[in-house]
Amino acid sequence: MQAIAGPFLLYLGDKTNPLDIKTSRGLALFRPGECVGELSLGGGLSLGLPQMDPTQAVAAGARTLVLGIATSGGRLEETMIAPILAALDAGLDVASGLHQHLADDPRIRERAAATGGRLIDIRIAAKGLAVGNGTPRAGNRLLTVGTDCAVGKMFTSLHLTQALNAKGMSARFRATGQTGVMIAGEGVVIDSVIADFISGAAEALSPAREDEVWDVIEGQGSLFNPSFAGVSLGLLHGAQPRALVLCHDPSRPHMRGLPHFPVPDLKACLEENLRCARLTSPDVAAVGVSINGSQMAPDDVANLCARIEDELGLPCVDPVITGMEPIVERIAQLP
Template identity: 40%
Template sequence: MRVALLTHEAFPDEAKTAVGLLRYGDHEVRAVVDREFAGRRVADVLDGVQDAPVVASMDDVPEVDALIIGIAPIGGRFEESWRPDVRAALERGCDVVSGLHDFLADDPEFADLAAEHGGQLRDLRRPPDDLTVAEGTAGGVDATVVTTVGTDCSTGKMTVSFELRDAARERGLDAAVVPTGQTGVAITGWGLSVDRVVADYAAGAVERLVQTPEEKDLLIVEGQGSIVHPAYSGVTTSILHGSAPDALVLCHEAGRGTINGYESFSIPPLPAVVDLYDRLAAPVSDATVVAGALNTRHLDDGAAEQAVAGYAEAIDAPACDPVRNGVADEVLDAVV
């Protein structure tokens, strides 16, 4: 499918969905719509991802099948300044795909335009109607189940999940990511966004996801939030208990000492975070933190190498930066 990615004034750091699609998606990205970077190319900003021109508005986008909102703002609200581009996409008969909490299909103007011009409004965060509470049966899955967890939001859990999947596949394993957020759903075409599910059903939703793929060797459950996050610890717990994993991979960003956006809250020492996750998993599984992934994007190569070594020592487990250097053999060994 040919797509454009809307990232106005958020590319690349605050455009997690767009970057995820550029790095791991099967879509042909024909343009990124971003006022701030218009006139440049994706390759000018990001390495190792699909390249595309950056344009100022939907009017500058070549023929595409869909516009995907690639921004993942805190709270998932729709920004009114995006309305002209969404309107233009619908008037061209394009689908519009959104991972926001504000459902575009519930917007009267967008719904009318979609009906008039034949496009579809796809709200990736809209949960199914038949979810239930967990039954505690995820532990019976034949595959090895690994859940990525973090010291904070946006530390790389989704990215690490896909990197682990690809590394496992290179080793000959039948591996799949279990998507629990809008970006993972956009990349894979299945899954659900757990942060939109009624709290009572959240663990049950993850349990259902883990039990969906058939005959896999390895399932990597995409984590969300952090157990030490003052706002999002609930969804973290639901994913951890609903997935009943066999192992955990702890994701962290080098140099981050406070919760992003909640800077009055410090991230506990790394050994304490490991202990928290080990003890939180204990009621439902024997999973422990067996490996770590460190986001070193702000460091040069020498500093990154030192940071990864220090991180591995701090969590007492093998670690790597899978984006910078690939998944280290000892990390994949620990996971599988």
């Protein structure tokens, strides 16, 4: 992957679903000093950054327009073309996490060639990957898993990495999604990897190490989501985790985009993730549950966490409301 030059102008388009702008939101939260403004088309969400066009963003120091949104099928939308061309004309590079590559559109490709602007696609399959082999390897690895997709696995992984480092337990975030890769500046976008190589990609992302550093690996999908269970299983086998954290959005009435599939029971979900992980990591342990309580009142979050702790015998946190300390303490107690 080419390096993405900051500062950034974050493209929000006209999106109204918060999950559709999670890449832009992730950059604004975890790399705030490099986000100079946002570009929206009106009528959509805002991150509270100054609204700028590409020329204004360049004057403010921006170097890259980041297309930080999700679209149907991961494709470029027609409404995106004019802002992208304007960004290239203003002297910005353009970075995208969409499945469709920027240069697939001839208008973008030709304008980039004329202006010298770089087109940076995050979803590029890593080269030289091997299939996973499950050979036991040394090291401390933690994988976040979920009851569904988009429930906070990246968010939890980043906050947990920060909390471990603050506690003096060295940790590094290992990104597996386009947003995580943009935040970290490195990683492997797992959904761009051929299925046979997913576990091998996870092995390459978190190789054996003899020190005490924790590799906190960002999970993807869910074993209980029929659309994305394959990538979840590949990560479980390849990560060879010593510990798992289960992530959950309690406000979700059903699996995202699948109203005919209910959200799984937390205990059943955790037990299935542990069972699958034991293929390559027989001693794997669950160390906590992380919920996304953004749609709940703080008192309701506290009550839910208490109920989950009673049911599962594990610490339950909301990274924003309670912090990650109880899970860090459980990790420190691992044999």
